[in-house]
Amino acid sequence: GQSLEQPSEVTAVEGAIVQINCTYQTSGFYGLSWYQQHDGGAPTFLSYNALDGLEETGRFSSFLSRSDSYGYLLLQELQMKDSASYFCAVQTTNAGKSTFGDGTTLTVKP
Amino acid sequence: EADIYQTPRYLVIGTGKKITLECSQTMGHDKMYWYQQDPGMELHLIHYSYGVNSTEKGDLSSESTVSRIRTEHFPLTLESARPSHTSQYLCASSVGAGAKNIQYFGAGTRLSVL
Numbered sequence: 734g735q736s737l738e739q740p741s742e743v744t745a746v747e748g749a750i751v752q753i754n755c756t757y758q759t760s761g762f763y764g765l766s767w768y769q770q771h772d773g774g775a776p777t778f779l780s781y782n783a784l785d786g787l788e789e790t791g792r793f794s795s796f797l798s799r800s801d802s803y804g805y806l807l808l809q810e811l812q813m814k815d816s817a818s819y820f821c822a823v824q825t826t827n828a829g830k831s832t833f834g835d836g837t838t839l840t841v842k843p
Numbered sequence: 844e845a846d847i848y849q850t851p852r853y854l855v856i857g858t859g860k861k862i863t864l865e866c867s868q869t870m871g872h873d874k875m876y877w878y879q880q881d882p883g884m885e886l887h888l889i890h891y892s893y894g895v896n897s898t899e900k901g902d903l904s905s906e907s908t909v910s911r912i913r914t915e916h917f918p919l920t921l922e923s924a925r926p927s928h929t930s931q932y933l934c935a936s937s938v939g940a941g942a943k944n945i946q947y948f949g950a951g952t953r954l955s956v957l
Contacts (some may be wrong), residue, residue, distance in 0.1 A: 776948045
């Protein structure tokens with residue numbers, strides 16, 4: 734079976750830094766992705782890691798350790814608009830099939 | 844800019860009705876997916892397609908069926924809707940050689956079965 738674990742909720746204040754962790758146990762691994770979903774909206778792609786290390790895209794960074802089956806999404810200089818749900822997803826086949834985590838609801842407070 | 848469209852956005856129907864949720868993409872993506880998502884919950888893959896005339900069931904058992912006759916179109920059909928089918932249905936498409944398969948999602952269809 735496939736399982737991904739991430740915290741259900743995280744709260745932080747504007748301007749702060751927050752890290753959302755994701756651990757996974759899957760039958761195949763081709764990469765770890767992160768998606769953002771605002772309430773009532775569609776998930777949108779944020780970041781992708783296939784190899785160990787840190788990927789940086791503006792205020793967002795994502796890290797992967799394949800040996801630990803672990804990754805995280807780092808959000809810096811938090812803004813109110815960052816309040817959303819964040820999903821990690823493992824691509825389990827070469828053809829693109831992915832399994833999503835339960836999602837982490839991030840609340841940014843003033 | 845991703846162009847993937849789902850219709851209807853909202854649908855309220857009675858038990859036993861047959862419904863088709865439409866999904867179309869104009870990006871020429873070969874892979875398409877249907878997910879079911881309850882409010883605040885994870886996305887469950889219910890169907891996916893690698894290309895025309897190629898469809899497979901996902902991880903979550905579903906009473907729905909899909910077809911992929913054209914690259915751009917991936918409709919999902921419920922032959923007899925039940926209250927347990929009440930949920931949000933998200934369609935996605937992707938293109939990617941091997942790894943790094945970025946999925947682009949439609950706005951979703953919120954289905955309520957009374």
